[in-house]
Amino acid sequence: ATAEKAGFDHFMLKEIHEQPKAYRDTMGSRLSPDGSRVVLKELTMTEQQIRDIRNVHIVACGTAYHAGLIGKTVIEQLARIPVETDVASEYRYRSPIITPNTLVIVVSQSGETADTLAALREAKRCGAHVLAITNVVGSSVAREADDVLFTWAGPEIAVASTKAYTTQLVAFYLFGLHLAQVLGTKDEAFIRDMIAAMKSLPEQVEAILGQSEAIKAAAEDMSKHDDLFFIGRGVDYAVSLEGSLKLKEISYIHSEAYAAGELKHGTLALIEENVPVIALATQEDLLEKTVSNIKEVTARGGKVLGITSERYAQELAKSVNTVFTIPQTHALLTPALAVIPLQLLAYYASLARGNDVDKPRNLAKSVTVE
Numbered sequence: 001a002t003a004e005k006a007g008f009d010h011f012m013l014k015e016i017h018e019q020p021k022a023y024r025d026t027m028g029s030r031l032s033p034d035g036s037r038v039v040l041k042e043l044t045m046t047e048q049q050i051r052d053i054r055n056v057h058i059v060a061c062g063t064a065y066h067a068g069l070i071g072k073t074v075i076e077q078l079a080r081i082p083v084e085t086d087v088a089s090e091y092r093y094r095s096p097i098i099t100p101n102t103l104v105i106v107v108s109q110s111g112e113t114a115d116t117l118a119a120l121r122e123a124k125r126c127g128a129h130v131l132a133i134t135n136v137v138g139s140s141v142a143r144e145a146d147d148v149l150f151t152w153a154g155p156e157i158a159v160a161s162t163k164a165y166t167t168q169l170v171a172f173y174l175f176g177l178h179l180a181q182v183l184g185t186k187d188e189a190f191i192r193d194m195i196a197a198m199k200s201l202p203e204q205v206e207a208i209l210g211q212s213e214a215i216k217a218a219a220e221d222m223s224k225h226d227d228l229f230f231i232g233r234g235v236d237y238a239v240s241l242e243g244s245l246k247l248k249e250i251s252y253i254h255s256e257a258y259a260a261g262e263l264k265h266g267t268l269a270l271i272e273e274n275v276p277v278i279a280l281a282t283q284e285d286l287l288e289k290t291v292s293n294i295k296e297v298t299a300r301g302g303k304v305l306g307i308t309s310e311r312y313a314q315e316l317a318k319s320v321n322t323v324f325t326i327p328q329t330h331a332l333l334t335p336a337l338a339v340i341p342l343q344l345l346a347y348y349a350s351l352a353r354g355n356d357v358d359k360p361r362n363l364a365k366s367v368t369v370e
C-alpha cells in the first residue's frame with residue numbers, strides 16, 4: 001500500500017503533492033508554445049456559438065461547486081458574461097432560466113454524481129449547450145455533455161478532493177481565456193501575462209509545499225479547538241468555503257466560512273478569546289477592507305492566521321497573529337495557490353486528531369444518489 005502511495009502516509013498527501021504535475025498536465029498542450037494564446041482544440045463550440053452566449057450557469061456539488069464559484073468570477077472578469085453558480089441538488093428545483101443561448105457548465109471530478117448528471121440532462125432538455133469539466137474519461141457526464149474539458153489530474157483516491165479541485169480551477173482559467181480571445185474582451189498583453197503567470201503555478205505550488213512544517217504546527221494548534229472560522233472577500237471567500245469544507249470533512253472540527261464583511265452581521269457574536277480565525281487576504285483592492293474585518297476579530301480576542309501574497313505580507317503582519325505567505329501571482333490565479341495551505345491545514349489537523357484521513361466517516365468519494 002505504501003508503494004501505491006509513492007512513499008506518502010496517505011493518498012491525500014500524495015495527491016496534494018501531485019498538484020504541480022497536475023497543473024502541468026492540465027495546461028499541457030492547451031497553451032500555444034509562444035505563450036500568447038490558449039488553444040482548446042477539443043471544443044466543438046464555434047466562435048459564433050460563443051458570441052451567442054447570453055448567460056452561463058455553472059452547476060456542481062461539494063468541492064466542484066466551490067471550483068464553480070471561482071469559475072463565476074473568472075468568466076465574468078475575463079469574458080464579461082453574467083454567470084450564476086448553483087449547487088446541483090438545488091438547480092433543477094428553482095426553475096432556472098435556461099435558453100438555447102445559455103451555456104451550462106457542469107463540474108464533476110467523477111463525472112457520476114447523480115444530482116450533477118440530472119442537472120446536465122435538464123439543461124440539455126431546455127436546449128442549452130452543455131460543457132463538462134471532469135476528470136474521468138468515459139464517465140456519464142463526459143459522455144452526455146456537448147463538450148468536455150478533461151482536467152487530467154490522474155486518479156484521485158482520497159475522499160477529500162485536492163488535485164481535482166485545483167485542476168478544475170485551471171480548466172476555468174483556460175476556458176475563460178478562450179472566451180476572452182473569441183470575444184475580444186481582453187487584449188493580447190493581458191492574455192500573455194496571465195498565461196505566463198499560469199505557467200509559474202507548478203513551481204509556486206512546490207514552494208508552498210516546501211513550507212509544510214509551518215502549516216503542520218498551525219494545524220496541530222487548531223486541532224485542539226472545536227470551532228473555527230474562515231474569512232475572505234471575493235475569490236478569497238470562495239477559497240475559504242473550500243478550506244472550511246476540507247477541514248470539516250477530515251478533521252471533524254466544526255468550521256464556517258464567511259464573507260469577511262458579513263461577519264459583523266451576526267457571526268461576530270461567536271468570536272471570543274482564543275477562537276481561531278483563518279483570514280485570506282490575497283487581493284490588493286480588498287486588502288484594506290479585509291484588514292478592518294480582521295481587526296473586528298482580534299479586538300474580541302480571536303487568534304488570526306492570515307494568508308496572503310508576498311507583496312502584502314508585511315502589511316498583513318501588523319494585524320494578525322501569524323502570517324502564511326503564498327508567492328505573488330495574477331489576481332485571478334491566487335485561489336490556485338491559496339488553497340494549498342488550507343489543504344495541508346486540514347490534512348495535518350485530521351492527522352493530529354487521529355482520524356482516518358483518506359476515508360472520513362459518513363462520506364463517499366462518489367455520490368450516485370440524489
Ligand code: G6P
Pocket residue numbers: 061062063064107108109110111112113116159160161363364365366367
Ligand atoms: C462527494 C465527494 C466530494 C465531491 C462531491 C462531488 O460528496 O465526497 O469530495 O466534491 O461528491 O463529486 P464530483 O465527483 O461530482 O466532483
